[in-house]
Amino acid sequence: MRMLWNEVKKIFMWKMMLLLLFINSILYFLLIEFHIDSFPNGSGLYSYNVGVEMVDKYGATMDEEEFIDFKKMYEAKVEETNRYLQSREDFVAEGIDTYDKFTAYDWWNPSQEARALRDDVFLGNKIDLFWELQERHGLIEFHNRRKRVPDVLSDKERQRFEQLIEEEKFGVYTDLVIQNFKSFIANVGVAILFSVVLVISSTIIKDRSRGLLLLQYTSKKGRNLFKTKLLAGYIATFIIITSLLAVYFSVYSLNRTSMFFKVRVNTFIANESWFDPTFFQFIMICVAAIYLIGFIFATLSMVFSSRVPNMVSLIGIQIPFVVGFLIFGLNPLLPNMILIWTPKWLAPMSYGLMILLSALIVIFLWKREKKMDILQ
Amino acid sequence: MLVVKDASKRYGDFTALQQINLEFNTGLYGLLAPNGAGKTTLIKMLATLITPSEGEIQYNGKNILEMDEQYRELLGFLPQQFGYYKNFSPKQYMLYLAALKGIGKKEALHKINELLDKVALSDVVNKKMKKFSGGMIQRVGIAQALLNDPKILILDEPTAGLDPKERARFRHLLTELARDRLVIISTHIVSDIESIANEVIMIKNKQLLYKDSVEEICATLNGNVFETTIDFESLKAFRKKFVLLSEKQEYGKIIVRFIHKGVPEVEWISVPPQLEDVFLYEYRDEIEGEV
Numbered sequence: 263m264r265m266l267w268n269e270v271k272k273i274f275m276w277k278m279m280l281l282l283l284f285i286n287s288i289l290y291f292l293l294i295e296f297h298i299d300s301f302p303n304g305s306g307l308y309s310y311n312v313g314v315e316m317v318d319k320y321g322a323t324m325d326e327e328e329f330i331d332f333k334k335m336y337e338a339k340v341e342e343t344n345r346y347l348q349s350r351e352d353f354v355a356e357g358i359d360t361y362d363k364f365t366a367y368d369w370w371n372p373s374q375e376a377r378a379l380r381d382d383v384f385l386g387n388k389i390d391l392f393w394e395l396q397e398r399h400g401l402i403e404f405h406n407r408r409k410r411v412p413d414v415l416s417d418k419e420r421q422r423f424e425q426l427i428e429e430e431k432f433g434v435y436t437d438l439v440i441q442n443f444k445s446f447i448a449n450v451g452v453a454i455l456f457s458v459v460l461v462i463s464s465t466i467i468k469d470r471s472r473g474l475l476l477l478q479y480t481s482k483k484g485r486n487l488f489k490t491k492l493l494a495g496y497i498a499t500f501i502i503i504t505s506l507l508a509v510y511f512s513v514y515s516l517n518r519t520s521m522f523f524k525v526r527v528n529t530f531i532a533n534e535s536w537f538d539p540t541f542f543q544f545i546m547i548c549v550a551a552i553y554l555i556g557f558i559f560a561t562l563s564m565v566f567s568s569r570v571p572n573m574v575s576l577i578g579i580q581i582p583f584v585v586g587f588l589i590f591g592l593n594p595l596l597p598n599m600i601l602i603w604t605p606k607w608l609a610p611m612s613y614g615l616m617i618l619l620s621a622l623i624v625i626f627l628w629k630r631e632k633k634m635d636i637l638q
Numbered sequence: 639m640l641v642v643k644d645a646s647k648r649y650g651d652f653t654a655l656q657q658i659n660l661e662f663n664t665g666l667y668g669l670l671a672p673n674g675a676g677k678t679t680l681i682k683m684l685a686t687l688i689t690p691s692e693g694e695i696q697y698n699g700k701n702i703l704e705m706d707e708q709y710r711e712l713l714g715f716l717p718q719q720f721g722y723y724k725n726f727s728p729k730q731y732m733l734y735l736a737a738l739k740g741i742g743k744k745e746a747l748h749k750i751n752e753l754l755d756k757v758a759l760s761d762v763v764n765k766k767m768k769k770f771s772g773g774m775i776q777r778v779g780i781a782q783a784l785l786n787d788p789k790i791l792i793l794d795e796p797t798a799g800l801d802p803k804e805r806a807r808f809r810h811l812l813t814e815l816a817r818d819r820l821v822i823i824s825t826h827i828v829s830d831i832e833s834i835a836n837e838v839i840m841i842k843n844k845q846l847l848y849k850d851s852v853e854e855i856c857a858t859l860n861g862n863v864f865e866t867t868i869d870f871e872s873l874k875a876f877r878k879k880f881v882l883l884s885e886k887q888e889y890g891k892i893i894v895r896f897i898h899k900g901v902p903e904v905e906w907i908s909v910p911p912q913l914e915d916v917f918l919y920e921y922r923d924e925i926e927g928e929v
Binding site for chain 1: 682685686687688689706707710711713715717719720721722723734735737738739740743782786
């Protein structure tokens with residue numbers, strides 16, 4: 263235990279921690295801040311408010327009766343808007359005294375007065391009713407098209423769509439919340455990936471390049487220290503991921519999306535998925551995926567750290583792997599891993615393969631280390 | 639007893655050591671050879687850092703690689719160059735190594751103070767090692783090798799960076815240590831071991847050349863080492879003709895020490911051979927003179 267503690271302490275040197283803080287601050291402001299500060303963004307506020315109201319009133323699912331109630335709410339709001347329009351002489355003068363007339367107006371060729379009035383309710387006086395009605399109307403439109411199956415689909419995707427329709431799992435809630443979370447978690451994934459690679463990369467190479475192996479491997483502990491170093495690397499990875507997730511999820515809590523936690527992912531609009539966890543379960547799946555990605559890249563970093571001659575080559579050799587993963591792997595293996603547009607087998611197969619390869623590489627490395635001549 | 643049995647080491651086509659056979663008991667052994675002769679390879683094989691390509695090394699009849707930590711527990715090792723953490727103090731560094739050697743913290747702290755005192759570093763116990771001179775680092779290295787009170791102490795070029803006073807202190811320390819353990823010192827500096835080694839091992843052409851006492855090794859040149867005084871003008875021709883061991887200027891002339899295996903000239907004075915004479919003779923490079 264003393265050795266393990268020593269090795270973990272060596273990884274968490276204060277200089278490295280400062281660098282970690284610096285990198286995460288930059289990545290936070292570049293990638294994550296927008297998804298926290300600007301949520302809900304613009305008209306998204308009305309979408310969010312309507313969504314919260316729906317969850318409060320109808321719970322995690324909506325049946326037909328509840329949707330009829332939702333439509334009644336819409337109609338009540340339309341009535342309220344009608345009264346507002348009729349109270350405005352300028353709208354009446356323009357012949358727009360009901361919301362139906364407002365929506366039916368030819369807004370492609372508006373009169374100067376009509377355009378001014380529209381700008382006034384949407385931008386000038388910013389009348390909430392008009393924004394809110396748009397959102398409610400959009401949700402009703404989605405609901406009306408709920409049983410439509412897209413034309414271009416693979417057999418499996420079509421089967422899944424049909425299964426969801428049969429089980430009456432329709433997208434009724436605004437996708438704003440889940441899309442915001444997906445953007446957030448993808449960027450948190452990037453920050454954590456960089457952090458793990460940054461900290462873990464130097465775990466093994468430092469002692470090797472300083473010539474410490476000569477003393478370490480001739481001590482009683484001997485080459486078994488390599489296994490302790492690997493274990494320390496994994497413990498450090500766990501600590502880094504857990505700490506960063508704790509920080510980033512504390513920040514995410516400012517988005518106040520917890521009321522959607524019990525909503526199932528297929529109940530969010532345009533989020534048809536192979537499985538049907540709740541939003542909270544989906545968050546947990548993403549957290550688990552981040553741990554897996556972290557451990558896999560920690561293994562990769564330690565592999566390179568025990569092979570390459572110096573830090574420059576260590577950084578250089580990892581860039582294609584990290585960049586390649588960010589371009590091709592991050593979205594299908596993290597935020598969209600259960601989405602219907604990602605093959606169902608892709609995430610389990612990829613993670614399974616990566617875990618297997620990591621385990622094989624670690625076994626190979628240990629066997630090699632046990633017999634390797636230490637020449638430095 | 640440590641035994642090297644028919645040990646060879648090859649790196650691809652290059653042979654570093656060939657068919658080495660040695661036996662070590664309690665006492666001090668000096669491994670003497672010029673740089674690049676294979677001393678470090680042999681030392682690293684004894685320290686389990688390198689596996690012999692052929693043959694094996696046994697301790698009390700057991701293969702040291704199979705003994706694993708049982709062997710390393712008995713081992714104290716100082717490499718030619720060793721790594722350290724610059725921001726560690728000698729105390730922190732030795733505590734780290736003590737943990738690797740399986741020594742409890744309490745016991746280690748006591749031992750560390752004692753050893754740092756022995757190598758005259760007791761006043762810098764808590765200073766960061768990045769501020770240390772080469773000699774001070776080397777003394778930390780010597781101290782760490784003694785942490786586990788080893789039965790086998792292997793030191794590769796231990797006096798590198800030490801000043802004459804430190805060397806003398808170090809020789810005393812080694813003599814003391816070699817009383818009840820096996821000490822192997824690899825060096826190319828003859829004076830490091832000449833006066834203290836029970837036996838000297840010399841390697842030449844990747845093979846064992848000598849393993850004997852200093853007296854016996856010197857005896858191989860008995861009657862062949864001479865001194866004479868010559869003019870400066872004759873020096874060049876003398877160098878070509880004989881294996882010169884040393885040259886010393888005195889009263890405008892040169893006193894030369896050299897080896898000659900034939901009939902000596904009258905004015906030459908026969909002198910008792912020293913270990914350095916054997917070293918220079920055996921490892922002479924491109925000396926064209928006759929012997």
